[in-house]
Amino acid sequence: MKILLAVDGSPYTQKMLTYLATHDATLGDSMKYTAITVCPEVPPRARAALGKTTVDQYYAEEGQKILDPVVKFLDKHGVKADTELKVGHAGDAIAKFAEEGKFDLIIMGTQGVSALSKLVMGSVSTKVLAQCSVPVLLIR
Numbered sequence: 461m462k463i464l465l466a467v468d469g470s471p472y473t474q475k476m477l478t479y480l481a482t483h484d485a486t487l488g489d490s491m492k493y494t495a496i497t498v499c500p501e502v503p504p505r506a507r508a509a510l511g512k513t514t515v516d517q518y519y520a521e522e523g524q525k526i527l528d529p530v531v532k533f534l535d536k537h538g539v540k541a542d543t544e545l546k547v548g549h550a551g552d553a554i555a556k557f558a559e560e561g562k563f564d565l566i567i568m569g570t571q572g573v574s575a576l577s578k579l580v581m582g583s584v585s586t587k588v589l590a591q592c593s594v595p596v597l598l599i600r
Contacts, residue, residue: 464563465495465541466554466588469526472569476599477533480567493534493541496557497526498550519547551587558594570598 463486467473480486499519507515523545534541546553558566570585585598 466568476569496544498553550584555592566596
């Protein structure tokens with residue numbers, strides 16, 4: 461089973477990892493894991509002023525800050541995971557990567573915000589659910 465772990469370095473990511481560690485069915489030898497994080501895109505004017513090399517280095521550093529602790533956590537539990545860094549809107553990028561990669565399941569943490577909050581500021585998990593046919597397990 462191919463499982464996509466959507467991570468952002470928040471406490472909700474930690475809750476999701478704790479869930480994985482405490483449920484044997486999610487950490488089996490038959491599972492293939494990929495951890496994905498998405499960096500917001502640097503605005504075009506800033507990108508032009510900073511240059512491609514600087515911006516690419518920024519994306520790589522920010523992605524590693526989030527992915528390294530996840531990989532260490534999984535290693536501690538005997539689980540190997542691939543990593544993926546995307547740039548753009550998190551909901552769009554996660555949904556697209558999951559579909560293109562033919563994943564069987566997406567696991568992600570969620571804040572559990574109210575319906576009114578979702579209307580005002582949107583939600584990555586809501587966007588993934590709306591745009592993707594891959595099953596999603598939300599950990600709250």
